[in-house]
Amino acid sequence: MTQTPTTGALVGQTAADAAAALVPSALPLAAAAATHRDVPAGSSALVASFVGSPSAELVLVAGPAVTDAVAASAVPLEVADALRPALEAAARTLGAGVLETVRSEPVERVLGDDVEVFVLQAEGAAPAAWFAVRVRGAKVATPTTSQVPTPRANLRMLYDVEMTLTAEIGRTRMSVRQVLDLAPGAVLELDRTAGSPADVLVNGRLVARGEVVVVDEVYGVRVTEIVAGNETGGTVG
Incomplete structure (x- = not known):
């Protein structure tokens, strides 16, 4: 059977x-x-x-x-x-x-x-x-009313958690052969035009957009837009 x-x-x-x-x-x-x-x-x-x-x-x-x-x-x-x-x-x-x-x-x-x-x-x-x-498997428990934390209390638990923010100016897709053929001087064409805003991602999720700036000879991003929660970043090609 x-x-x-x-x-x-x-x-x-x-x-x-x-x-x-x-x-x-x-x-x-x-x-x-x-x-x-x-x-x-x-x-x-x-x-x-x-x-x-x-x-x-x-x-x-x-x-x-x-x-x-x-x-x-x-x-x-x-x-x-x-x-x-x-x-x-x-x-x-x-x-x-x-x-x-x-x-x-x-x-x-x-x-x-x-x-x-x-x-x-x-x-x-x-x-x-x-x-x-x-x-x-996820462990699911049903808390009593007295055990249910407030939203602000939930946030406090995360205050000291460090997260990695990444600024991305564009992406492209290449085959393994093309990657292996890369050499100094090669120019990679990205999927955005010059002057387009950079994406700011947290753990791969799009959270904001901004313009690239230079602060004391160090690159930075000036945030110009906070992305709505239902908009997410793409997958790295």
């Missing part, structure tokens, strides 16, 4: 499929269920925590073909940078949330029986990478 995949398994498969589409490979990759014992021992795993509902740990382990290709690149490129788009694609399948900085850990430390593991490979080829996800 055919078994119906559980919701958790479907979440893992969807995330793995999204990651497989963006792992560098000369051939299309497909994600197939595996176990943590299939991942070569002693490998280094790239791990990124996803904070959302649900929250999860996303893991990618690059195979020799991927690591060799990155090492042979004419442009200095870290494996974490090459695989970050794949982790971001997997994270988007989980819903709204924030993907934290990618870190490197021994595979034995992050993979176990509580992790869904998938092998990413082209038909008839050696595995290009392994993807794993550990989903942590």
Whole structure:
């Protein structure tokens, strides 16, 4: 009798499929269920925590073909940078949330029986990478009236949290081949005209726009517009 995949398994498969589409490979990759014992021992795993509902740990382990290709690149490129788009694609399948900085850990430390593991490979080829996800369900509690904090109290909890603001003057999309062909003197044409406002982003979310200024020989942005909450920034190409 055919078994119906559980919701958790479907979440893992969807995330793995999204990651497989963006792992560098000369051939299309497909994600197939595996176990943590299939991942070569002693490998280094790239791990990124996803904070959302649900929250999860996303893991990618690059195979020799991927690591060799990155090492042979004419442009200095870290494996974490090459695989970050794949982790971001997997994270988007989980819903709204924030993907934290990618870190490197021994595979034995992050993979176990509580992790869904998938092998990413082209038909008839050696595995290009392994993807794993550990989903942590959101804990929901129903507070009593006396436990419900006021909105201002909620904000006070966040006052000392540091956030990274990024100013962006434009974007462009390039293939891996074009990136590898970059050389000093190359000019990249962005998607905005000269004088267009710069975007101010917090954790990748558009919050304001402004004009670029120079303050004591340091670049700055003079805010000219606060963006409404329903307007968001695009995805980096």
